[in-house]
Amino acid sequence: MRNNSETIDKISERSGERTRVCGWIANKRSSGKIRFLQLRDGTGVIQCVVMADRVTPEVFELADHIPYESSVIVTGQVQKDPRSSIGFEIAVDNIEVISEALPYPISKKDHGVAFLMDHRHLWLRSSRQNALMKIRSVLTRSARSYFDELGFISVEAPILTPTACEGTTSLFEVAYFDRSAYLTQSGQLYGEAAAMALGKIYVYGPTFRAEKSKTRRHLTEFWMIEPEMAFCELPDAIDLAEGLICRIVSDTLNQCSPQLKVLERDLSRLELVKPPFPRLTYTEAIDILKQKGMDIEWGADLGGDEESVLSGAFDKPVFVTHYPADIKAFYMKRDPTNDRLALAVDLLAPEGYGEIIGGGQREDSLEALEHRIDEHGLDKEPLEWYLDLRRYGSVPHAGFGMGIERALAWISGIHHVRETIAFPRLLDRLYP
RNA sequence: UCCUCGAUAGCUCAAUUGGCAGAGCGAGCGGCUGUUAACCGCUAGGUUCCUGGUUCGAGUCCAGGUCGAGGAGCCA
Numbered sequence: 452m453r454n455n456s457e458t459i460d461k462i463s464e465r466s467g468e469r470t471r472v473c474g475w476i477a478n479k480r481s482s483g484k485i486r487f488l489q490l491r492d493g494t495g496v497i498q499c500v501v502m503a504d505r506v507t508p509e510v511f512e513l514a515d516h517i518p519y520e521s522s523v524i525v526t527g528q529v530q531k532d533p534r535s536s537i538g539f540e541i542a543v544d545n546i547e548v549i550s551e552a553l554p555y556p557i558s559k560k561d562h563g564v565a566f567l568m569d570h571r572h573l574w575l576r577s578s579r580q581n582a583l584m585k586i587r588s589v590l591t592r593s594a595r596s597y598f599d600e601l602g603f604i605s606v607e608a609p610i611l612t613p614t615a616c617e618g619t620t621s622l623f624e625v626a627y628f629d630r631s632a633y634l635t636q637s638g639q640l641y642g643e644a645a646a647m648a649l650g651k652i653y654v655y656g657p658t659f660r661a662e663k664s665k666t667r668r669h670l671t672e673f674w675m676i677e678p679e680m681a682f683c684e685l686p687d688a689i690d691l692a693e694g695l696i697c698r699i700v701s702d703t704l705n706q707c708s709p710q711l712k713v714l715e716r717d718l719s720r721l722e723l724v725k726p727p728f729p730r731l732t733y734t735e736a737i738d739i740l741k742q743k744g745m746d747i748e749w750g751a752d753l754g755g756d757e758e759s760v761l762s763g764a765f766d767k768p769v770f771v772t773h774y775p776a777d778i779k780a781f782y783m784k785r786d787p788t789n790d791r792l793a794l795a796v797d798l799l800a801p802e803g804y805g806e807i808i809g810g811g812q813r814e815d816s817l818e819a820l821e822h823r824i825d826e827h828g829l830d831k832e833p834l835e836w837y838l839d840l841r842r843y844g845s846v847p848h849a850g851f852g853m854g855i856e857r858a859l860a861w862i863s864g865i866h867h868v869r870e871t872i873a874f875p876r877l878l879d880r881l882y883p
Numbered sequence: 884u885c886c887u888c889g890a891u892a893g894c895u896c897a898a899u900u901g902g903c904a905g906a907g908c909g910a911g912c913g914g915c916u917g918u919u920a921a922c923c924g925c926u927a928g929g930u931u932c933c934u935g936g937u938u939c940g941a942g943u944c945c946a947g948g949u950c951g952a953g954g955a956g957c958c959a
Contacts, residue, residue: 478919480917480919480922481915481921482915482921483914483916484915485915487917487918487919487921498918500918502916503916504916518910534918535919554893554910556893558894558909559908559920560907560908561895562894562895563894563895566894566895637959660957660958660959662957662958663956663957664957665952665953665954665955666954666957666958667953667954668959669957673959675959752958754956755955755956756955797959805958805959806958807959808959809958809959853959854959858959868959
């Protein structure tokens with residue numbers, strides 16, 4: 452079907468040639484005996500010019516009445532034209548209709564979020580969503596390449612798990628034959644096992660949180676990339692995270708400039724993202740927040756407002772380390788110089804996008820870990836395999852997880868994470 | 884779970900103090916030989932979210948419900 456056809460992103464290579472383009476009708480305009488069809492093929496949009504004296508009356512009539520989003524194969528000559536936004540247009544001599552569309556629900560004018568979310572499967576065809584999906588593809592490839600090139604091994608963690616990875620958050624329960632299973636909240640515990648086998652690994656996969664969160668930063672199903680390194684400590688994880696963020700920002704800037712332009716992203720903010728990033732301890736962060744008049748006491752977790760104020764004080768992403776152990780997960784290693792602190796690190800994105808990375812150094816002492824599990828009221832039996840990692844050659848190790856959607860929302864400069872994934876799962880949305 | 888706001892044509896919205904249901908886009912028809920969310924003219928298109936109440940009269944006021952949006956907590 453694609454014989455002798457060309458995609459719109461490569462159309463300049465066919466300048467002056469007669470070629471075919473397969474795509475969908477994105478828009479139409481007309482004037483007298485001339486018709487303009489905007490043809491979209493996923494790689495771009497090109498204007499196809501239909502002149503009454505160049506085509507048969509049947510084709511001219513077709514160009515007049517073809518419904519939006521009908522699929523077609525357009526044949527014509529590729530012509531340079533300064534009036535075109537991509538520099539080229541097609542002088543049509545034939546249009547083959549593959550499938551005539553029914554009346555298309557998404558019009559050229561504005562729509563509400565609820566309507567667009569109900570039509571997410573069609574909304575993806577718009578230029579803005581097209582740009583976001585391309586940036587997402589570059590971002591995930593860039594993140595994986597960063598780890599691949601550093602010698603990390605890619606490992607998949609299970610989606611179905613026997614128990615919680617982090618006690619406090621809610622789990623999706625599913626039937627597993629004659630018992631229950633839970634959708635994973637994090638690949639991390641399995642990543643630790645893999646790191647003891649392979650040295651440096653990363654897990655890339657979906658994560659499920661049954662929290663009733665209803666904000667622009669939350670999905671119930673989202674994707675994380677989670678590196679884990681044996682024989683490494685907190686500062687090593689921070690350095691790795693800094694390198695990752697710089698890499699994905701630089702790759703998206705270099706490879707997605709047309710897409711970032713569609714989204715009207717202020718690139719000057721991204722160009723500032725170079726090492727080193729500010730590194731604050733939690734205690735220093737609390738002091739800064741108090742100086743800025745926030746009502747917060749040592750020991751409280753940083754909420755959305757606090758994160759915004761803190762990241763607003765810097766023009767780069769900010770690391771916050773050494774949180775109170777009480778507000779962090781059971782597997783976090785305590786600071787040997789202060790038992791109240793955990794060797795944890797979060798990375799706050801600029802411009803109010805909040806936490807995009809969370810991680811730290813893991814507890815490597817069997818006794819300490821068993822004690823923590825008891826403290827958190829967790830059942831030890833399903834975690835015996837995890838404790839085995841401390842029984843058989845335990846080593847200092849550290850890692851983190853980066854939320855793909857939050858990182859992408861920040862880099863793309865879009866307001867809500869629901870647009871950063873093709874089919875978002877939200878508290879009240881499971882369709883389409 | 885809590886707080887705030889909203890629901891009127893396929894879509895986005897308007898409708899003054901409670902007094903004839905409106906516009907733009909989209910659809911149909913017509914016009915225009917270079918349009919850029921093209922433009923111009925005409926036509927069709929309504930269970931005003933649901934249930935009940937107040938009233939001579941309810942899109943508008945009251946009560947309950949449903950759905951949606953924004954935010955909080957929690958988190959990436």
